[in-house]
Amino acid sequence: MTLFKADNLAINFGGIKAVDGVSFDVQKGQVFTIIGPNGAGKTTVFNLISRIYNPTEGKLFFEGNDITEVAPHNIANLGIARTFQNIELFEHATVLHNLLLGRHAHRSGNLASQMLFLPSQRKAELAHREKVEHVIDFLDLQHYRDTYIVNLPYGARKVVELARALCTEPKLLLLDEPSSGLNTEETEDMAFWIHDIRNELGITVLMVEHDMTLVNEVSDRVLALNYGRVLALGTPSEVQSHPEVVKAYLGG
Amino acid sequence: MGGWTLSEIVQLLLNGLAAGCIYGLVALGFVLIYKATEMVNFAQGDLLMLGAFMAYALIEHYSMNYWAAFLGAVLFMAVFGYLLDTVILRQVIGQPQFAVVMLTIGLGFLFRSGASMIWGTETRAFATPFTDGVTRVGGFVIADVNLSIVIGTAILCGLLYAFFRFTRIGVAMQAASQNQLAAYYMGIPVKMIFSLVWAISAGVAAVAGILLAPVSLIDVTIGLIGLKAFAAAVLGGFGSIPGAVFGGLVIGVIEQFSGIYLPEGFKDVAAYIVILLVLFARPQGLFGNIGRKRV
Numbered sequence: 250m251t252l253f254k255a256d257n258l259a260i261n262f263g264g265i266k267a268v269d270g271v272s273f274d275v276q277k278g279q280v281f282t283i284i285g286p287n288g289a290g291k292t293t294v295f296n297l298i299s300r301i302y303n304p305t306e307g308k309l310f311f312e313g314n315d316i317t318e319v320a321p322h323n324i325a326n327l328g329i330a331r332t333f334q335n336i337e338l339f340e341h342a343t344v345l346h347n348l349l350l351g352r353h354a355h356r357s358g359n360l361a362s363q364m365l366f367l368p369s370q371r372k373a374e375l376a377h378r379e380k381v382e383h384v385i386d387f388l389d390l391q392h393y394r395d396t397y398i399v400n401l402p403y404g405a406r407k408v409v410e411l412a413r414a415l416c417t418e419p420k421l422l423l424l425d426e427p428s429s430g431l432n433t434e435e436t437e438d439m440a441f442w443i444h445d446i447r448n449e450l451g452i453t454v455l456m457v458e459h460d461m462t463l464v465n466e467v468s469d470r471v472l473a474l475n476y477g478r479v480l481a482l483g484t485p486s487e488v489q490s491h492p493e494v495v496k497a498y499l500g501g
Numbered sequence: 502m503g504g505w506t507l508s509e510i511v512q513l514l515l516n517g518l519a520a521g522c523i524y525g526l527v528a529l530g531f532v533l534i535y536k537a538t539e540m541v542n543f544a545q546g547d548l549l550m551l552g553a554f555m556a557y558a559l560i561e562h563y564s565m566n567y568w569a570a571f572l573g574a575v576l577f578m579a580v581f582g583y584l585l586d587t588v589i590l591r592q593v594i595g596q597p598q599f600a601v602v603m604l605t606i607g608l609g610f611l612f613r614s615g616a617s618m619i620w621g622t623e624t625r626a627f628a629t630p631f632t633d634g635v636t637r638v639g640g641f642v643i644a645d646v647n648l649s650i651v652i653g654t655a656i657l658c659g660l661l662y663a664f665f666r667f668t669r670i671g672v673a674m675q676a677a678s679q680n681q682l683a684a685y686y687m688g689i690p691v692k693m694i695f696s697l698v699w700a701i702s703a704g705v706a707a708v709a710g711i712l713l714a715p716v717s718l719i720d721v722t723i724g725l726i727g728l729k730a731f732a733a734a735v736l737g738g739f740g741s742i743p744g745a746v747f748g749g750l751v752i753g754v755i756e757q758f759s760g761i762y763l764p765e766g767f768k769d770v771a772a773y774i775v776i777l778l779v780l781f782a783r784p785q786g787l788f789g790n791i792g793r794k795r796v
Contacts, residue, residue, distance in 0.1 A: 299686070325688030337683040339676055350676050354688030356669045363668040364660070370667075417687070 251313075252277040252453050253421055258297055258307035259477075267293045269477040271307075275421070280447050280454040280467050284488070285474035286497055291457040292334065294474070295425050298455070299331045300324055311421065325354045330419035332410045334426040334457075340398045344390060344409050345381065347398065351416025352377040384415045387450075388442060404435045411442065415450070422446065424456035428463050436463055443467045461489070473497070505761075511641050513757045519647035519716070521753020522654035524772075526709035527730030528737065528745035529661075530702035536740055537678040537698040540590065540601045544609035545706055546727020551612055552578045552707025553719045554620055560627045567629055575707045582703025586696040609724065617721045625719045632715045646715045653712045657705065658746060665742075674698055729756075732776040738786025748787065751775070 254274040260267050268290045275281040283291050296302045298309060300321045308317045311327060319327065330351075339347050355377065362370050385391055388408055398406060407430065414422055427443065428436045440463050446452050447467075458464050464471060464485060471488040473480040481491040488494055530545045555577050559570035589608070593600050634645035665671040677684040677694045684691050710723070717723055733752045737744025752772045760768035767774075779786060 320690070321685040322688055322690045325686055331686050333682070337680050337686075339679040339683060341679055342675075350672070350687050353669065353673060353676070358669070360664075360668055360670070364663045366667050413687075 250277045251275070252311070253298075253455065254310040255294075255298065256308045256310065258294065258304050258309070260293060260297060260302055260305045267477050268297065268304075271474070271477070271479055273472050273479070273482060275453060275455050275470075277453055278447065278451060279469040280443060280456070281470050281472070282464050282468040282485075283455075283457045283472045283474060284459065284461075284464060285480075289474040289497075290477040291474055292425060293477070295331075295423060295457050299329070299423055325417050328418070328420035329423065330414035330417045330421075331423035332407075332414050332425055332427065334429055336403075336406050336410050338398045338406060338410055338413070343395050343397055344393045344401070344412075345395060347409060347413050348381045348384060348416045349377060351413040352380065354417055380418070381416055384412050387415070387445070388412045403430050404432070407431060407435070407439075408442075411439075415446070415452075419452060422452050422454045424454060424458075426457055426459065428458060428460040436460060439463065440466045465489075508641055512643075513761060514754060515643055515647050515651075517754035517757035518750055519650040519753070520756065521733075521750035522650050522746075523709050523713050523726065523749070524730045524733040524752055525746035525749025526654060526657070526705055526712075527727055528734035528749050529742060530706045530709075531731060531734045532737070532739060532742055532745040533698055533702045533705075535734075536742075537674060538590075538695050539598075541598075541605070542702070543602060543605040543727070544612060544724075545702065546724035546730065547609040547612040548578060548582065548703045548706035548724075549710035549713070549726065550616060550719070550721060550724035551581070551710070552703075553710030553714045553723065554616055554625075555707065556711045556714065557620070557625050557627050557719055561625075567627075570627075571708075571711055574711060575704045578707035579700040579704035583696045583700040585703070586699035587692075590699070591692070591696075609727075613721045613724065620721070622721060627714065627719075629715045650712045650716070653708065654746075657708055661701075661705075661742075670694070670697065729772040732772040735776050736779050736786055738788040741786070741788035744786060744788030 251274045256272050258271045259269050271290075271294060273281075283294060285291050293302065297304050300316075300319060304317065308315055310316065311329065316324075316327065339350060342350075356373070358370055358373065385394060388411065390408060390412055393401060393405055393409070398409065401409065407427070411424070411427070424443070427439050431439060443454060443456075444467055447454055468485050470483065471485050472482045473488050473491065473494045475497040480493045480497060481488045483491075527545055527549055530548070531542060534540055534542045534545075552574050555574035556570045559565045559573050560567065565573065585608075590601070590604070593604055629646070629649075631645035631649040636643045636645055636648055665675060673684070673689040673694055674697070676687060677689055677691045681691050684694075713723070713726075729752060730749065733748035734745050735748070736751060737746070737748030752775055755775060756768055756771045759771040
């Protein structure tokens with residue numbers, strides 16, 4: 250079953266075609282990875298999907314619905330979460346508060362009942378807290394629960410951002426270079442978690458990644474981009490042995 | 502303290518606290534907008550003036566009762582603030598800070614001229630349930646208008662605290678002020694949230710204006726109180742909401758006492774002397790965290 254589909258996506262910045270006629274679809278339960286050399290347009294595709302940029306041409310579909318015009322803040326309500334290459338957390342808040350904000354899209358109730366913190370609100374808050382605790386357990390963040398983000402090491406922040414995305418209970422998780430800035434050991438952990446996110450939580454993952462070890466380990470399908478165009482699409486080994494891909498990476 | 506009785510000192514303190522509450526409320530408006538949007542709204546004092554005139558219009562022209570007019574004027578100003586952001590201020594997002602400063606100073610002029618065209622330049626007043634009343638507590642006589650300002654400010658601060666601490670929108674405002682990009686992907690409509698911050702700031706300014714009206718009476722220049730409130734916000738650290746209110750109280754009290762203990766004229770410049778001293782000695786303010794602002 251197709252969960253997400255990009256159809257003939259294109260965007261121009263000035264006269265430059267950063268992304269040009271990119272089409273692909275992501276099946277439910279897959280880990281789908283976009284690779285490519287620097288400047289290939291990977292992050293641009295990502296920003297198009299998460300609606301930071303408006304495509305010049307083409308359409309995006311999520312669960313069969315056209316989401317090309319959906320505002321970025323409504324992406325979360327649809328069930329799409331994302332992380333950022335350079336980490337975007339609420340730095341002057343604790344890990345717990347960051348994760349609870351991941352529940353924002355699921356909060357309900359009117360202003361008065363919230364201000365008075367009525368029993369119904371209390372109950373809802375406890376349920377949110379429970380969800381958050383599940384994620385904390387899942388990603389082994391117990392130790393950092395009450396730490397302010399500014400005091401966390403980089404690697405831990407990366408995991409917190411992943412945790413916050415999981416707290417939104419997404420159907421599709423967009424990961425922008427999950428291994429960037431991580432050391433080898435942390436990258437191995439990340440591969441392990443992406444595996445579990447798909448297998449245990451059943452969440453479809455669409456990621457941009459350049460660490461080929463991680464890509465090979467977790468991806469079901471790989472899309473190679475260069476100069477904003479699709480070079481190859483297939484299994485990790487198919488794509489890596491594709492002559493165009495080899496040429497793009499090694500030159501020549 | 503020679504020559505001054507305890508009763509007189511308490512009286513001065515109360516006057517100072519009442520004035521300080523007004524500075525604090527206006528300063529709170531500055532800080533709310535600054536924290537969320539990194540804009541400094543130099544028209545904040547003029548929003549106070551418009552709020553007071555709205556209440557005046559509702560009471561005198563539409564013969565509404567004080568409480569209904571209070572609520573009406575605050576709601577009107579909140580909508581006004583919301584539209585100010587959506588229609589005008591959003592256009593300068595991404596422009597240099599200087600553009601925002603000039604724009605809000607210009608808006609302040611516009612509001613003052615608009616108000617003088619509608620209501621004239623003479624001083625106005627409206628009757629309130631507190632005018633001329635006094636309350637005796639122990640041996641002290643407290644003017645009801647001062648009491649109403651202090652209690653009104655306390656209630657408003659309590660409401661704002663509950664709002665920011667517990668409500669979905671309040672928490673969303675804190676989130677959006679810390680990281681807009683992340684806030685978007687938590688499902689927070691950041692632009693609307695910013696407009697709501699403007700609405701709250703304008704509403705708070707209106708409350709301050711209406712509470713102040715029986716003390717200072719209303720004319721188109723009462724918005725100049727915004728300058729002293731600015732000093733209060735700097736004293737509090739310009740990024741701290743409790744700091745803004747506390748800074749207001751400190752400046753209000755210092756002002757009252759300097760009027761008595763220092764030579765003639767010091768009362769009017771006390772606030773600015775305080776701001777200078779703060780900038781020399783502790784530029785981040787009493788509660789400040791500007792030094793560790795996100796870059």
